[in-house]
Amino acid sequence: MTPQILAPAAILVLWSLIMLFWTAAGRVSAASRMKIDMPNPVGGRGQDLDLLLPPSVAWKSHNYTHLMEQPTIFYPTVVILALVGAGTGLNLALAWGYVGLRIIHSLYQALINKVTVRLPIFLASTACLIILAINAIIATISL
Numbered sequence: 001m002t003p004q005i006l007a008p009a010a011i012l013v014l015w016s017l018i019m020l021f022w023t024a025a026g027r028v029s030a031a032s033r034m035k036i037d038m039p040n041p042v043g044g045r046g047q048d049l050d051l052l053l054p055p056s057v058a059w060k061s062h063n064y065t066h067l068m069e070q071p072t073i074f075y076p077t078v079v080i081l082a083l084v085g086a087g088t089g090l091n092l093a094l095a096w097g098y099v100g101l102r103i104i105h106s107l108y109q110a111l112i113n114k115v116t117v118r119l120p121i122f123l124a125s126t127a128c129l130i131i132l133a134i135n136a137i138i139a140t141i142s143l
Helices: 003-033 046-051 055-067 071-083 089-111 115-141
Strands: none
Touching: 003 046, 003 055, 003 071, 003 089, 046 055, 055 089, 071 089, 071 115, 089 115
């Protein structure tokens, strides 16, 4: 087993939690400034506020949602690579690249959010993940 590759996954988990709290703080602060009654509608969800709050507040929420999507493929991929002893070298570098690019993507989306810049960052992180997934397949087939 090569547990080093689990470190980038742990960092991405922590980053996702940071984005969660940044999202919540931004929503509460903006809703308070705008005098929006947060509990309404009863049973409503945080994303229901997206249409009521400034777009820059919603950007953080959208990014948090993104962190709950594609990285769910990243986590088992690095676990597979760690378990089969393939979590070093190129795979470790790709895992760190994926996490670094996802954090850059998060910051860019939360603060500036120009899709023409955000998309290439996303595509670069996706390329890292594709190679990791292929390497996980190769590593498990060759056992």
